[in-house]
Amino acid sequence: MAPPAGPAGMAFLCDTQGRIVNMMRDELGVGSGFAAERFFPAAVDPVSTLKALSFLEEIRTHGAAFNWTLNCAIGGAIVPLHFAGGTDSNGTIVVVGARSHADIMELYDDLMQINNEQVNALRTAMKEVASGRNRLNADAHLYDELSRLNNELTTTQRELARKNAELARLNEQKNQFLGIAAHDLRTPLGAIMIYSEFLMESLPDRLQGEEADFLATIHTTSHYMLSLVNDLLDIVKIEAGTLDLDLEPHDLVRIIRRTISLNRVFAEKKKITLVFDEPEGPTPILMMDAPKLEQVFNNLIGNAIKFSHPDSAIRIGMVVDKERVEIAVADKGVGIPAGELEQLFLPFRTASTRSTAGERGAGLGLAIARKIVRGHRGTITVESTPGTGSTFTVVLPVDMSARGIAPRT
Numbered sequence: 001m002a003p004p005a006g007p008a009g010m011a012f013l014c015d016t017q018g019r020i021v022n023m024m025r026d027e028l029g030v031g032s033g034f035a036a037e038r039f040f041p042a043a044v045d046p047v048s049t050l051k052a053l054s055f056l057e058e059i060r061t062h063g064a065a066f067n068w069t070l071n072c073a074i075g076g077a078i079v080p081l082h083f084a085g086g087t088d089s090n091g092t093i094v095v096v097g098a099r100s101h102a103d104i105m106e107l108y109d110d111l112m113q114i115n116n117e118q119v120n121a122l123r124t125a126m127k128e129v130a131s132g133r134n135r136l137n138a139d140a141h142l143y144d145e146l147s148r149l150n151n152e153l154t155t156t157q158r159e160l161a162r163k164n165a166e167l168a169r170l171n172e173q174k175n176q177f178l179g180i181a182a183h184d185l186r187t188p189l190g191a192i193m194i195y196s197e198f199l200m201e202s203l204p205d206r207l208q209g210e211e212a213d214f215l216a217t218i219h220t221t222s223h224y225m226l227s228l229v230n231d232l233l234d235i236v237k238i239e240a241g242t243l244d245l246d247l248e249p250h251d252l253v254r255i256i257r258r259t260i261s262l263n264r265v266f267a268e269k270k271k272i273t274l275v276f277d278e279p280e281g282p283t284p285i286l287m288m289d290a291p292k293l294e295q296v297f298n299n300l301i302g303n304a305i306k307f308s309h310p311d312s313a314i315r316i317g318m319v320v321d322k323e324r325v326e327i328a329v330a331d332k333g334v335g336i337p338a339g340e341l342e343q344l345f346l347p348f349r350t351a352s353t354r355s356t357a358g359e360r361g362a363g364l365g366l367a368i369a370r371k372i373v374r375g376h377r378g379t380i381t382v383e384s385t386p387g388t389g390s391t392f393t394v395v396l397p398v399d400m401s402a403r404g405i406a407p408r409t
Helices: 046-062 101-111 117-125 127-131 133-202 209-240 252-269 290-306 365-375
Strands: 009-014 020-026 064-074 077-087 093-098 248-251 273-277 283-288 313-320 324-330 379-385 389-397
Touching (some): 009 101, 046 093, 064 133, 093 101, 283 290, 290 365, 365 379
Parallel strands (some): 273 313
Antiparallel strands (some): 009 093, 324 389
8 A cells, every 4th residue: 555645754543541552654664663552652762751641641631732742763763753642532542743843734634634533633623733834834944953952962861871871880990990909008008017117116226317217207108008098998988889887886985085095196296285075974875886987086186187286276075965966176277268178078189278297198088087977877067267277077966776874984
């Protein structure tokens, strides 16, 4: 049978649910994509599925729908098609589609020759559109251009999704490489640090002044590199989603005391005083990963020491109520510009300000600290004024299942 004369298009019937029951004509070559029994919104390109559902809903609600553009697969390519539709007295939906609005109108003229209830219903619904046919023809070029741009946008979205998937794969490979490299470096660096420390303690009288300086440099550098490697392992675990927290009930006051004690030797080298304003009354026991939170406060106090001036003080305060515990580490150091505060918590980001004694950092500590605090359902924030100092505040919730009174010693 020769194909009907007129514009290339398609026309089909759907039941009230939008399932195709009969393809009346198809010069576009959509073929099995719009086969009988298939749900119409599932027959279009996935990008247009929700739009097709809205198209059907408008037909059911208003009896007709016009000027809808949906993407469909034709000959292996995604093509924007224009659709119109209407319902008969039984709720049967008739849908026509073509490459442009002008073709839709010509297709409508062809369907005028068919005498059945469904097409007559569509014919009635399209009278208003037919009366504006000349205007639609004049605007057809604009509609087609918009459809072309819509199709290009769809292609761009697919390409972006493909590139995002590739970036995710490369990021996973990067994490694996960093994890392997950091793990293999940790053992020899630890050995260098321990042996250099042993030599410094056991041979102080046998080393000349320059030799002692060399050994001290080896020990300090290996300690810094080992800390960097440990931070790399932590950031790899965080990005891979494998930084597990071993939550047990602990007294946070004891953890902060211990962290202050460990950092006091570094503070004394710069004649900096560490002051802990302990809360009055009993301390609630919190569910926490004690080593991980100690790592957080070690980072905060260590940073405060790095950026504080000699002969100054760093105050560590704690406020406790029934719902949360707030710990603040405040220094009177160099401060941080306002525009750089948020980037402090991003990996490998550091502020433009310099430490007061040339101490180094890799820009990983605060990124790791924020992840650990968030893992405890808490928050970490910073307030700072250049030339005045900074205050880092950690807020942790008091877990009801672990609430109790820690003995004070």
